Amino acid sequence: xxxxxxxxxxxxxxxxxxxxxxxxxxxxxxxxxxxxxxxxxxxxxxxxxxxxxxxxxxxxxxxxxxxxxxxxxxxxxxxxxxxxxxxxxxxxxxxxxxxxxxxxxxxxxxxxxxxxxxxxxxxxxxxxxxxxxxxxxxxxxxxxxxxxxxxxxxxxxxxxxxxxxxxxxxxxxxxxxxxxxxxxxxxxxxxxxxxxxxxxxxxxxxxxxxxxxxxxxxxxxxxxxxxxxxxxxxxxxxxxxxxxxxxxxxxxx
Amino acid sequence: xxxxxxxxxxxxxxxxxxxxxxxxxxxxxxxxxxxxxxxxxxxxxxxxxxxxxxxxxxxxxxxxxxxxxxxxxxxxxxxxxxxxxxxxxxxxxxxxxxxxxxxxxxxxxxxxxxxxxxxxxxxxxxxxxxxxxxxxxxxxxxxxxxxxxxxxxxxxxxxxxxxxxxxxxxxxxxxxxxxxxxxxxxxxxxxxxxxxxxxxxxxxxxxxxxxxxxxxxxxxxxxxxxxxxxxxxxxxxxxxxxxxxxxxxxxxxxxxxxxxxxxxxxxxxxxxxxxxxxxxxxxxxxxxxxxxxxxxxxxxxx
Numbered sequence: 439x440x441x442x443x444x445x446x447x448x449x450x451x452x453x454x455x456x457x458x459x460x461x462x463x464x465x466x467x468x469x470x471x472x473x474x475x476x477x478x479x480x481x482x483x484x485x486x487x488x489x490x491x492x493x494x495x496x497x498x499x500x501x502x503x504x505x506x507x508x509x510x511x512x513x514x515x516x517x518x519x520x521x522x523x524x525x526x527x528x529x530x531x532x533x534x535x536x537x538x539x540x541x542x543x544x545x546x547x548x549x550x551x552x553x554x555x556x557x558x559x560x561x562x563x564x565x566x567x568x569x570x571x572x573x574x575x576x577x578x579x580x581x582x583x584x585x586x587x588x589x590x591x592x593x594x595x596x597x598x599x600x601x602x603x604x605x606x607x608x609x610x611x612x613x614x615x616x617x618x619x620x621x622x623x624x625x626x627x628x629x630x631x632x633x634x635x636x637x638x639x640x641x642x643x644x645x646x647x648x649x650x651x652x653x654x655x656x657x658x659x660x661x662x663x664x665x666x667x668x669x670x671x672x673x674x675x676x677x678x679x680x681x682x683x684x685x686x687x688x689x690x691x
Numbered sequence: 692x693x694x695x696x697x698x699x700x701x702x703x704x705x706x707x708x709x710x711x712x713x714x715x716x717x718x719x720x721x722x723x724x725x726x727x728x729x730x731x732x733x734x735x736x737x738x739x740x741x742x743x744x745x746x747x748x749x750x751x752x753x754x755x756x757x758x759x760x761x762x763x764x765x766x767x768x769x770x771x772x773x774x775x776x777x778x779x780x781x782x783x784x785x786x787x788x789x790x791x792x793x794x795x796x797x798x799x800x801x802x803x804x805x806x807x808x809x810x811x812x813x814x815x816x817x818x819x820x821x822x823x824x825x826x827x828x829x830x831x832x833x834x835x836x837x838x839x840x841x842x843x844x845x846x847x848x849x850x851x852x853x854x855x856x857x858x859x860x861x862x863x864x865x866x867x868x869x870x871x872x873x874x875x876x877x878x879x880x881x882x883x884x885x886x887x888x889x890x891x892x893x894x895x896x897x898x899x900x901x902x903x904x905x906x907x908x909x910x911x912x913x914x915x916x917x918x919x920x921x922x923x924x925x926x927x928x929x930x931x932x933x934x935x936x937x938x939x940x941x942x943x944x945x946x947x948x949x950x951x952x953x954x955x956x957x958x959x960x961x962x963x964x965x966x967x968x969x970x971x972x973x974x975x976x977x978x979x980x981x982x983x984x985x986x987x988x989x990x991x992x993x
Binding site for chain 1: 737738739750752755759783787792795796799948960962968973975976977
């Protein structure tokens with residue numbers, strides 16, 4: 439190891455027994471930051487180049503336009519971007535569920551934390567879908583009794599977060615009491631079986647959505663949420679998602 | 692090689708600290724320096740982060756890592772390079788090419804071995820298998836039983852390297868896949884108790900294979916609030932004979948390795964360098980024999 443190199447890396451950690459009695463004396467270690475000062479190796483850059491160009495070209499493809507920018511932080515219990523995502527999942531999953539399993543979709547539930555970027559204003563590209571949904575999660579449909587749907591509703595009213603929903607209308611008081619609940623515009627029937635689409639991440643207990651664990655019937659659609667977004671964007675000319683009344687606080691009387 | 696004697700001598704004689712002796716120590720002919728370089732959770736981060744990427748801006752990048760590794764190998768030919776899993780998933784490079792470029796690049800960087808992270812199953816065990824022709828390095832895992840899967844013949848529990856007359860045994864450990872990865876992705880892969888397998892492996896490597904150094908590539912995670920959950924720290928204290936655990940999964944940025952006392956009271960180092968190829972970890976083992984290592988005083992250089 440030369441001194442030139444020490445300057446070059448900037449950060450060197452070396453330790454011996456005399457400094458820290460817990461550390462084995464004949465070992466030294468460094469954590470070397472990979473920074474701008476290190477010249478990239480040309481042969482590696484050359485290997486990357488064609489892959490990079492292919493991705494850039496594809497990612498830049500414009501699918502539609504958004505009138506405004508929308509962050510998941512605007513709105514309290516529902517957001518424009520979350521509604522767009524939940525509605526897109528509903529719109530594209532329902533026909534697949536019908537075709538593959540003969541079932542009717544009732545509700546979509548995603549999670550607020552799963553929206554990983556804002557919807558920008560202007561051209562919406564494939565890259566936008568990757569930014570909003572970088573993970574590989576797929577849509578799964580969980581079949582649950584009305585009583586378990588009630589657990590789902592209880593989760594939402596106590597979490598008081600803008601978890602994206604579609605197919606359901608929910609009003610709660612500021613203290614979290616249930617004001618109104620409708621599924622497909624009908625009151626919840628505790629005996630009926632409902633079909634709830636979500637991501638496999640949440641279905642596996644992500645965000646502590648433990649009510650999904652109570653259900654034995656799960657239907658896979660093999661459709662990634664990101665691909666749903668790409669297909670949804672591709673089917674639209676302009677996007678104008680809105681926060682609406684699907685999940686709100688009750689008005690004070 | 693009498694390592695214990697060597698350690699004692701080093702500890703006793705390292706009262707003086709001087710920067711000037713750094714080069715002297717490293718160029719001692721009689722001690723062999725084994726350099727272990729490592730990454731973990733690179734997650735398909737091939738390009739450096741863009742200038743607008745917040746705290747990671749302009750950091751990382753495989754082409755830079757290649758330059759650095761080349762330089763370190765030139766300085767010490769007795770160098771090994773490992774990855775502790777989650778090579779896949781995180782940028783469109785993975786979504787578009789399924790890990791082909793990641794493996795090709797790691798092969799060009801001359802990685803010696805890697806273990807398997809949960810995200811390496813993201814395109815299913817078949818997706819991982821399909822990319823193996825692009826990997827010139829070996830995958831090692833001792834606690835995933837792949838016997839009813841396509842990976843059966845391709846993943847070995849451990850691998851032995853010889854560098855400068857030093858025998859280095861390296862084994863891999865993976866995290867429990869149930870609940871973390873879709874069952875349809877990992878198929879018939881069986882997760883076996885990592886502590887038991889680590890004991891078996893280190894015993895085999897120490898007693899049967901007579902290794903001088905034993906390294907574990909682990910994707911178990913550094914530590915957890917739940918003490919029941921196996922982590923690198925619990926593994927280190929519950930086992931014997933391991934010298935270094937190179938960890939991953941929890942994206943833990945350690946400035947230097949954590950020293951843990953193992954079940955026999957000996958020190959194990961646990962290291963992890965965060966994620967996304969932002970850092971390269973480097974651990975140097977000075978394998979002496981009858982040398983009095985009086986010049987081996989080193990100072991932190993900031």
